[in-house]
Structure formats: structure tokens, C-alpha cells
Amino acid sequence: MSSNREIFLDGLRLNNTGPMALFGVCPLLAVTSSLITGLALGLATTIALVFSNFTVSVVRGRLRPEIRIPAYALIIAAVVTVIQLLMQTWFFDLYQVLGIFVPLIVTNCAIMGRAETFAVRNSPLPSMLDGFATGLGFCLVLVLLGTTRELLGKGTLFSHGELIFGAPGNAWQLAVLPDHYGFSLALLPPGAFMCLGFLMAGRNWLDSCRAGGERPGQAVRLRQHVPLESS
Amino acid sequence: MDIEQAAPKSGAAWRGALTLGLIALLVTALLAGVNQLTRQRIERQQRQAARVQLEQLLPSAQHDNVLQEDSYTFRDIAWFPSGQGITVYRARKNSTPVAAIFRLAATDGYNGDINLLIGITFEGSVTGVRVISHQETPGLGDPIESGTSDWITKFSNRSLHDPELAGWALKRDGGEFDQFTGASITPRAVVRAVRTTLEYFAANRDLVFAQPADSLQNEVTR
Numbered sequence: 001m002s003s004n005r006e007i008f009l010d011g012l013r014l015n016n017t018g019p020m021a022l023f024g025v026c027p028l029l030a031v032t033s034s035l036i037t038g039l040a041l042g043l044a045t046t047i048a049l050v051f052s053n054f055t056v057s058v059v060r061g062r063l064r065p066e067i068r069i070p071a072y073a074l075i076i077a078a079v080v081t082v083i084q085l086l087m088q089t090w091f092f093d094l095y096q097v098l099g100i101f102v103p104l105i106v107t108n109c110a111i112m113g114r115a116e117t118f119a120v121r122n123s124p125l126p127s128m129l130d131g132f133a134t135g136l137g138f139c140l141v142l143v144l145l146g147t148t149r150e151l152l153g154k155g156t157l158f159s160h161g162e163l164i165f166g167a168p169g170n171a172w173q174l175a176v177l178p179d180h181y182g183f184s185l186a187l188l189p190p191g192a193f194m195c196l197g198f199l200m201a202g203r204n205w206l207d208s209c210r211a212g213g214e215r216p217g218q219a220v221r222l223r224q225h226v227p228l229e230s231s
Numbered sequence: 232m233d234i235e236q237a238a239p240k241s242g243a244a245w246r247g248a249l250t251l252g253l254i255a256l257l258v259t260a261l262l263a264g265v266n267q268l269t270r271q272r273i274e275r276q277q278r279q280a281a282r283v284q285l286e287q288l289l290p291s292a293q294h295d296n297v298l299q300e301d302s303y304t305f306r307d308i309a310w311f312p313s314g315q316g317i318t319v320y321r322a323r324k325n326s327t328p329v330a331a332i333f334r335l336a337a338t339d340g341y342n343g344d345i346n347l348l349i350g351i352t353f354e355g356s357v358t359g360v361r362v363i364s365h366q367e368t369p370g371l372g373d374p375i376e377s378g379t380s381d382w383i384t385k386f387s388n389r390s391l392h393d394p395e396l397a398g399w400a401l402k403r404d405g406g407e408f409d410q411f412t413g414a415s416i417t418p419r420a421v422v423r424a425v426r427t428t429l430e431y432f433a434a435n436r437d438l439v440f441a442q443p444a445d446s447l448q449n450e451v452t453r
Contacts, residue, residue, distance in 0.1 A: 033369065059254070062250050063250070064243065064246070064247045064250070066244075066247050067247040067248075067250060067251045070251055071250070071251060071254050074251075074254050074255055074258050075254070075258065077258075078258040078261060078262055081262055081265075082261065082262065082265050085265050085266060085269045085273070086265070086269065088269065088273045088276070089269040089272050089273055089276070092273075092276040092277075092280065093280075096280070153369070153370065154370075182370045183370075184368065184369055184370025184371060187369040187370055188368070188369060188370075
């Protein structure tokens with residue numbers, strides 16, 4: 001079994017689900033139009049991953065292969081519903097903004113992916129760590145997306161900080177670019193896909209640099225042979 | 232492959248079904264418990280959020296009744312052809328009508344319903360208009376939000392005679408209200424909804440304040 005440090009670093013880089021699992025964020029793309037909403041959805045996804053991994057790991061001894069997938073579905077849906085209820089209780093304004101996108105966390109295939117590839121084979125603590133790290137990786141992607149889109153689209157950062165951090169967050173909004181700046185493409189769904197595309201290209205480029213001077217184009221071509229979902 | 236062979240033995244299948252049933256049971260119990268614990272607080276928050284919205288249009292000092300309890304929902308296809316349910320909150324002081332707030336949707340926007348709150352005094356002038364939710368194009372249609380521009384505040388204190396009926400349109404349609412750069416469908420829908428509501432109120436004012444309240448129904452309207 002891999003060490004805690006490896007579990008954490010692999011999860012953070014979203015390595016263990018394969019780079020294509022980045023597609024797991026697709027249902028959440030529409031709402032990551034600002035740093036704060038990206039961060040909120042990222043944190044909610046992380047919590048969902050930690051608790052679904054934990055639960056699956058605890059009951060893993062009783063899960064026969066035939067019932068594994070429906071059991072994951074039940075557990076993940078329950079965890080996400082609890083998060084939804086708690087968010088309505090403590091972060092009501094945030095829930096008003098995120099709305100339907102909170103239940104959509106269920107459709108993030110990486111959550112079921114982690115249950116099947118990690119939690120069902122490991123004890124509870126490493127499973128929670130794996131969920132936490134993978135969630136943090138997603139959080140990072142969503143925050144990067146939100147930051148890029150908010151900066152390009154509205155020229156601000158940290159707008160609506162009060163949704164997560166309460167009244168003090170109200171004053172955090174930074175007007176990075178001058179007043180009345182707006183580039184709405186970045187805020188629209190196509191802008192989300194373009195930003196995600198550039199992020200993935202950037203990641204591939206970084207990977208290929210690390211692999212030792214390969215041409216970036218080569219790395220992209222190699223990746224096409226990776227199956228869509230490794231789990 | 233033979234299907235009989237591929238299927239698990241019936242004993243194993245039963246055990247699997249039992250485990251799944253057990254998980255379903257536990258999960259349901261968990262959800263019921265969390266729901267039980269959070270329900271009251273969530274309902275209170277929803278009511279509170281609705282009250283804050285209503286207060287923006289009508290400060291609580293101006294009336295002495297609870298708006299959310301003195302409200303009713305109606306449909307009127309002749310005036311509002313979309314057939315939507317419209318909620319009216321009545322404000323009274325010492326039982327004398329002060330104002331009414333309409334919660335309705337402008338249905339002819341660019342993308343989906345634009346949900347509005349429109350406050351009108353008993354005399355027929357607008358106390359204010361607010362957008363509760365909409366899905367108009369970000370960056371083009373969203374100046375209708377009070378947080379993005381002050382366009383929506385331009386309705387305050389206007390009435391059917393200020394401007395005259397022909398003036399209740401966008402400037403490019405010969406009226407008095409500004410359109411946005413690159414977007415006229417969104418503001419046109421809002422202007423039209425406010426005008427229709429003013430006309431409806433002028434024609435049905437006594438009925439609006441005489442309707443019995445059905446507060447239970449609209450607590451869930453969102």
C-alpha cells in the first residue's frame with residue numbers, strides 16, 4: 001500500500017483518476033464564474049469525497065461485487081443531500097446562488113471513481129485522506145477556473161465574499177481592472193469550456209516539461225490513448 | 232456464456248439484496264434525521280430572505296401587518312396570458328390599504344422567466360421593482376439587477392401618468408426607459424411587466440385588497 005504522502009500528492013494532482021477525469025467538473029462548469037462560487041463548489045465536492053470514501057471503506061467488507069455500484073450511488077447521493085441541507089441551514093445565501101449545482105455534485109464521476117478504485121480496497125483513514133486530496137485537486141481546478149473567468153469577465157476578484165465568509169467578506173472584492181470592464185464570453189458556458197481547455201493544455205505542457213524536453217504536441221497525442229475513465 | 236451460470240447463487244443474491252436494503256434503510260434514516268434537524272431553520276431562513284426582499288420595496292415602518300400572512304395567489308389569463316401564479320402581498324396600516332407588492336415573472340425575456348417583485352402604493356405609484364432571479368445573458372442582460380446597475384431604480388415613484396402610457400417603453404421603441412448596450416429584449420420585458428402590473432392594479436385595486444389571504448400557499452413559492 002502506498003504511503004500517506006503518496007496518496008495525498010497523487011490525489012492532489014488528480015493523477016489517480018487520470019487527467020481525463022477533469023471532465024468530472026463539467027456539470028459544475030456553468031456556475032464557476034467567480035472565485036467564490038468555484039471555491040464553494042470545490043469545498044463541497046471535497047467534503048462529499050471525504051465522507052463517501054469513508055463510508056464506502058467502512059462497509060467495504062459487506063459489499064459483494066454485484067451490489068457495489070448501486071451501493072455507491074446510494075451513499076454518494078445521501079452524502080450530497082446532507083451537504084445540501086446543511087448548506088441551506090448555515091450558508092443560505094450561498095445556496096441561493098449555487099442552487100441546483102449542489103445536487104449536481106452527485107454526477108461528478110470522480111466521486112464514484114474514487115470509491116471504486118480506492119475506498120473499497122483500503123481502510124477508512126487512508127480512504128478519507130485520498131478523498132480529501134482528490135477533492136482538494138478539484139477545488140484547485142474550480143478555483144483556477146473561477147479566478148480566470150471572474151478576472152477576464154468582470155475584472156474583479158473575491159466578489160460576493162460574504163457568501164462564504166460572512167459580513168467581513170463583503171469588503172474583500174478587488175477591482176483588478178478598471179470600472180465597467182466586461183468580457184462576457186468568459187462568463188458564459190463556452191468561456192468555461194475554453195478556460196478548462198487552456199488549463200488542461202497547461203497541465204499537459206507542464207507534465208511534458210517534467211518528463212524531459214518532449215515537444216508539447218507529443219504529450220497531447222500520447223494522452224489520447226489513455227482510456228476515458230481509468231476506474 | 233450460460234446465463235444460469237453467470238448469475239450468482241440464489242443465497243448470495245439474497246444476501247446482496249439484503250445488504251443493499253440495509254444500506255438504503257440506514258441512508259434514509261440519516262436523511263430523515265438531518266432533515267428533521269434542519270427543517271425549521273431552513274424554513275425560517277427562507278421566510279427571512281423573503282421578508283428582506285419585501286422590505287426593500289416597502290419599509291416596515293409604513294405598515295403594521297405581516298405582509299407574508301396578508302397575501303394571496305391568483306391567475307388571470309386575460310391580463311397575464313402566461314397563466315403563471317402571481318402572489319400579491321398587501322400592506323395595511325390600521326386596516327387601511329397602503330400598498331401592494333406583486334411577485335410575478337416577466338415571461339418574454341431573452342432566456343426564461345425574469346422573476347420580479349413590483350411594489351405599488353394604494354394611489355398607484357411604484358414604490359420599487361426588484362429582480363429576484365433571472366437567467367438573462369451575463370454581462371448583457373444583468374444590468375436589471377440592482378447590484379449591477381441602478382436601472383431598476385428608475386421605476387420608483389413613477390405611475391401610469393408619469394410617464395403617460397405611451398412612454399412606458401424603451402427609448403428605441405419611443406418610450407422613456409433606457410435599453411442596454413447590446414440588449415433590449417431583457418429591459419423591454421421588465422418594462423412591459425411593470426406597465427401591465429400597474430394597469431392591472433389600476434383596474435382591480437379594490438379586488439386586490441378585498442381578496443381573502445391564503446398565506447399557507449405562498450410560503451413555498453420561490
